[in-house]
Amino acid sequence: MSSAQRPAPPRPTSRDVARAAGVSQATVSLVLGGKWQGRVSEATAGRVRDSARDLGYRPNLAARSLRLGRTRTALLVVPALTNEFFARVYTGAAAVAAEHDFGVVLYPSPDGTGPARDPFASARAALDGVIASSMAADTLGALRGADLPLVMLDSDPDEHGAAAQVNLDIADGMRQVAEHLLALGHRRLVHLASGVDTWTFAERARALADAVRDVPGATVRRVTSPLDVRAGREATEAVLAAPGPLPTAIVCDDDILAAGACKAVRRRGLRVPGDISVTGFDDLALATAVEPELTTVQLPAEQVGERGMAALLAVLDGRPAEAGSLPVRLVIRGSTAAPPADGARM
Missing domain, CATH: 3.40.50.2300 (Response regulator)
Structure with missing residues (x-):
């Protein structure tokens, strides 16, 4: 019989692994199922794993799933x-x-x-x-x-x-943003916040407010927006059209909102960052696709x-x-x- 016609060798079983490692099949099941701690010594577990690897043993996942109810x-x-x-x-x-x-x-x-x-x-x-x-x-x-x-x-x-x-550590990310802007000299901040009610966005708002609170002369105004570029642009346009001094920095809850904020600033004939700085959050591919590239928090x-x-x-x-x-x-x-x-x- 040629090598092409020769039947494949039988697939190794847990019994073969047990025999090679000098242990019971139950021990093989415990070790390869990840439930050996406290029941089998580290040396024995290592011997079982080595034997399984040397034999090329692969567990029957369908049978194991039925047995474990998984x-x-x-x-x-x-x-x-x-x-x-x-x-x-x-x-x-x-x-x-x-x-x-x-x-x-x-x-x-x-x-x-x-x-x-x-x-x-x-x-x-x-x-x-x-x-x-x-x-x-x-x-x-x-x-x-x-x-x-x-x-x-x-x-x-x-x-x-x-x-x-x-x-x-979302709060630390927003603290890093605030510290960066405050160190540059910014005192009039706008928080362009996501309108989605989740813990992660609430944490960003809390951390930013806390970071600004104790800095003399520093203020942060929060405005919310749906999470898309157009909505971020429109929310920023409303901020820039409001009476009173312009913000010097816009802190955005994510890079998508930041892209919208940058568009709004430019549409008003202002420069990013010469007139208004903009920050994002998440460090999506978008952060380096816009010009100028976004200062943002990498997650x-x-x-x-x-x-x-x-x-x-x-x-x-x-x-x-x-x-x-x-x-x-x-x-x-x-x-x-x-x-x-x-x-x-x-």
């Missing part, structure tokens, strides 16, 4: 599919999921504000858990009522309905997704999820500078 599928709920940030969150979550033979299904809530239609009535039996990123407050009822482990990303740490949380979106999926896996295995907020950093580009020397209305 589908190895997670649902990632996001406010919108059109925002690059959530695409990157998904990328991170899917990468970790793939390492553990999980799949991730992406589900958007309408218009980014919710409430999302409850996807769980038909999907409960097909899911092991839910990861929800930056959701509006009125979407949480359906998520909590799904009878599935829930991991919240970029959400209120005082909410108690989640099995685990992964947060960014590690893929790492948020990675940590979120890892947290869900920990919850499913009965382990504590990793604690602590993810750091963010200010990226200074061309859209910020010292305010005009005279500070007069133009």
Whole structure:
């Protein structure tokens, strides 16, 4: 029989791994299922993993799913599919999921504000858990009522309905923005805030107000806008047309609003940053597509997704999820500078 006709060697089984490692099949199941801590020694677990690797053993996921009552599928709920940030969150979550033979299904809530239609009535039996990123407050009822482990990303740490949380240090990001602008000499600030009612945007508003409060002569005026370029431009135009001194800096809740603010400033015949500085938040690709490029806060979106999926896996295995907020950093580009020397209305 030629090599082309020779049948493939039989696929190694857990019994083969057990025999090679000198342990029972139950021990192999514990180790390869991630449930060996406290039951099997580190040396034995290492021997089992080495044997499985050397034999090229792959677990029968269908059989294991039936045995454990799991589908190895997670649902990632996001406010919108059109925002690059959530695409990157998904990328991170899917990468970790793939390492553990999980799949991730992406589900958007309408218009980014919710409430999302409850996807769980038909999907409960097909899911092991839910990861929800930056959701509006009125979407949480359906998520909590799904009878599935829930991991919240970029959400209120005082909410108690989640099995685990992964947060960014959003407040520190806005403090970095405020400190940068105040150090440049800005004292008349406008906060172009998202009109979406979520913890992450409320945290940005609180941190900015706190940073400005104790600085002599500094003020911040908050105006809200839907999250799109046109709305950001129109909201900024209204600010610039109002009586009184112009702001010297516009602090935006995200880069999309900042792009709209820059358009409004230029349409009035003013310069960014010569007359008015503009800052964004998120560091989307848009931040370097506009001119001047945006000073903005860089958020590690893929790492948020990675940590979120890892947290869900920990919850499913009965382990504590990793604690602590993810750091963010200010990226200074061309859209910020010292305010005009005279500070007069133009």
